[in-house]
Amino acid sequence: MVVKEDYFERCQKIVAVAEGGDNFTVVNGKPVLKPSSRNDSGGPTRMGITWGALTRAYGQGLVNHNDITLLTKSEANRIYEANYWVPSRANMMDWGLCLVHYDCAVNCGVGGAAKQLQRALNNIGKKVSIDGVIGPLSLAAVSEVQQDKLIACYIDVRAEFYHGLVAKNPSQGVFLKGWLNRLEMMRRETKP
Numbered sequence: 001m002v003v004k005e006d007y008f009e010r011c012q013k014i015v016a017v018a019e020g021g022d023n024f025t026v027v028n029g030k031p032v033l034k035p036s037s038r039n040d041s042g043g044p045t046r047m048g049i050t051w052g053a054l055t056r057a058y059g060q061g062l063v064n065h066n067d068i069t070l071l072t073k074s075e076a077n078r079i080y081e082a083n084y085w086v087p088s089r090a091n092m093m094d095w096g097l098c099l100v101h102y103d104c105a106v107n108c109g110v111g112g113a114a115k116q117l118q119r120a121l122n123n124i125g126k127k128v129s130i131d132g133v134i135g136p137l138s139l140a141a142v143s144e145v146q147q148d149k150l151i152a153c154y155i156d157v158r159a160e161f162y163h164g165l166v167a168k169n170p171s172q173g174v175f176l177k178g179w180l181n182r183l184e185m186m187r188r189e190t191k192p
Contacts, residue, residue, distance in 0.1 A: 006091065007090075007091075007095055007098050007099070008081055008085050008090075008091065008102075010095075010099075011085070011090070011098060011099045011102045011103070012077055012080060012081075012085075014099060014103070014185070014189055015048070015080075015099075015102065015103050015106055016047065016048070017185070018048075018103065018107075018182045018185060019047055019048025019106065020047075020048070021046070021047065022044075022045070022046050022047075026069050029069070030069075031044035031051075031068055031069055044068045045068070046068050046069070046071045046076070047071065047073065047076040048076070048080075048106060049068070049071055049076050049079055049080075050068075051066075051068045053079060053083065054066050054067075054068055054071060054079070056083070057075075057078075057079045057082070057083065060082070060083075062075075062078050062079055062082055062083075063075045063078065063079065080106065083110075084102065084105045084106050084110060085102055085105075087105075087110045088101055088102060088104075088105035088110045088113055088114070088134065089101075089134040089139065090102035090105065092134075092139055093142065094147060095190075096147055096148070096151050096190040096192075097142065097147055097150060097151055097154070097190075099186065099189060099190060100151055100154050100155060100158075100186050100190060101113055101117055101154070103182070103186060104116055104117070104154075104158060107179075107182070108158075108161070111132035111133070112132070112161075114131075114132045114133055114134045114138070115130050115131075115132045116154065116157045116158055116161060117134065117138070117142075117154055118130040118131070118132075118134075118138060119157045120150060120153040120154040120156075120157045121138065121141045121142070121145070121150065123153050123156075123157065124145055124149055124150060124153050125145075126141040126144065126145060128141050148190075148192055151186075151190050152187075155183050155186055155187060158183055159180065159183055162176060162179040162180065162183075163176070
């Protein structure tokens with residue numbers, strides 16, 4: 001498979017808006033969740049990078065520390081590219097779909113994004129396994145469908161996913177408006 005044009009920087013600028021800044025304040029040198037983030041299951045997060053993701057990146061040698069309060073933008077971008085952009089296979093997709101898929105990988109995990117893309121492919125008539133891995137069969141299916149139709153369906157699948165999260169765990173309802181606004185941003189950014 002030929003790697004598509006590298007849209008990482010373009011996508012990252014858009015995703016960074018949705019991910020925002022810190023969900024914590026520093027008290028006595030330690031991150032303390034802001035009251036608005038007390039239901040955030042990711043814990044202390046800077047630029048969308050959770051402390052767990054930072055610790056993983058530290059173990060991989062992507063960064064030289066695991067202190068969330070010290071994370072820089074360039075370190076965050078390095079983590080995003082190595083642990084979300086490339087593993088999600090967004091780098092193998094055309095503009096529009098790569099943005100929606102990468103954004104989903106950042107927000108729902110690489111495997112979760114794969115399953116949602118595979119659901120969208122099935123919803124528009126391509127039969128692929130919903131196994132959470134974007135491999136050759138899923139990529140072939142992506143290349144065989146109308147991209148704007150797939151993007152619209154993928155965004156709808158994501159909306160269903162977020163509503164399902166809230167139905168299962170009502171405490172997550174405080175995030176629903178933000179998630180749906182994020183999807184509207186994806187619609188605007190991918191309009192043909």
